[in-house]
Amino acid sequence: MPWVLWIPAGLALALVVLPVVGLLARTDYARLPELLTSSASLNALQLSLVTAVLSTVFCVLLGVPLAVVLARSRSRGVRVLRAVVLLPLVLPPVVGGLALLFLLGRNGFLGYLLDVTAGIRIPFTTAAVVIAQTFVAMPFLVVSLEGALRGAGDRYELVASTLGARPWTVFRRVTVPLLLPALGSGAVLSFARALGEFGATITFAGSLEGVTRTLPLEVYNQAEADVDSAVALALLLIVVAVLVIAVARPRAVEGRP
Incomplete structure (x- = not known):
């Protein structure tokens, strides 16, 4: 490996690590247990974990299914469909939250229909948090799975089809096993992204304690009232995210047999 690569690599690592070091230096460790065990902090952590899992x-x-369609479909419109699916990766989360609000809000065409026909109002509920998190996190999973399918090719599926296997059998017995390593890593990435979601959540679901105020929203809320509490919660969010990635990440992602 060329030694010159260590220079930009070190700068990149510093860009990621040093802000965390600054957060650690600012933490009030004497008050840390008190700040982390407050009712608001525990409610926000529980809500974040539950909604991220959902x-x-x-x-x-x-x-x-979407990744399989994008990877295996021969339709000409797949390229446009792929661009639409990946929009949440490039759009500001606040824009995504506004889009969800104008779709499912009381003045949105689908939200109005749900309100009139079934009396269901989604914005500013826990369900809205789950929808917002799914909106921003699902492209991470789709990208991982589509890349894995394209890399694996379709020769095994074609062989199974020529041997008389039905499409659902091919999907269940051939396609799904090919997806498993990428599915694990993609699911972890989606969970981590959902756990840290802020913009779409606060726009579409609001910030109601115990209902929609997840841990990132609680950090933002405390930053205006108690900086020490905001720093402690930010540190907690970092620890949870690191544990999720380090513990739940599949062995295959780390390159081990």
């Missing part, structure tokens, strides 16, 4: 489940249920 949104990850929806990402898997919806994202796996």
Whole structure:
């Protein structure tokens, strides 16, 4: 490996690590247990974990079929569909939250229909948090799975089809096993992204304690009232995210057999 690569690599590492070091230096360790065990902090942490898990489940249920369609479809419109699916990766989360609000809000065409026909109002509820998190996190899963399918090719599926296997059998017995390593890493990325979601959540779901105020929103809320509490919660969010990535990440992602 050329030694010159260590210079930009070191700068890149410093860009990621030094802000965390600054956060650690600013933390009031004497008050840390008190700040982390407050009712607001515990409620925000519990809500974040629950909604992130639910949104990850929806990402898997919806994202796996979508990734298969994008990777295996021969339709000319797939390129446009792919661009639309990846929009949440490039759009500011606040824009995504506004889009969800104008779709599912009381004045949105789908939200108005749900309100009139079933009396269901989604914005500013816990369900809105899950929807916002799924909206911003699902592209991470789709990108991982589509890349894995394209890299693996379709030769195994074609062989299974020529041997008489039906499409659903091919999907269940051939495609899904090919997806498993990428599915694990994609699900972890989706969970981590959902856990840290802020912009779409606060725009579409608001910041109601115990209902929609997740841990990132609680950090923002405390930053205006108690900086020490905001720093402690930010540190907690970092620790949880690191644990998720380090513990839940599949062995295959780390390059181990």
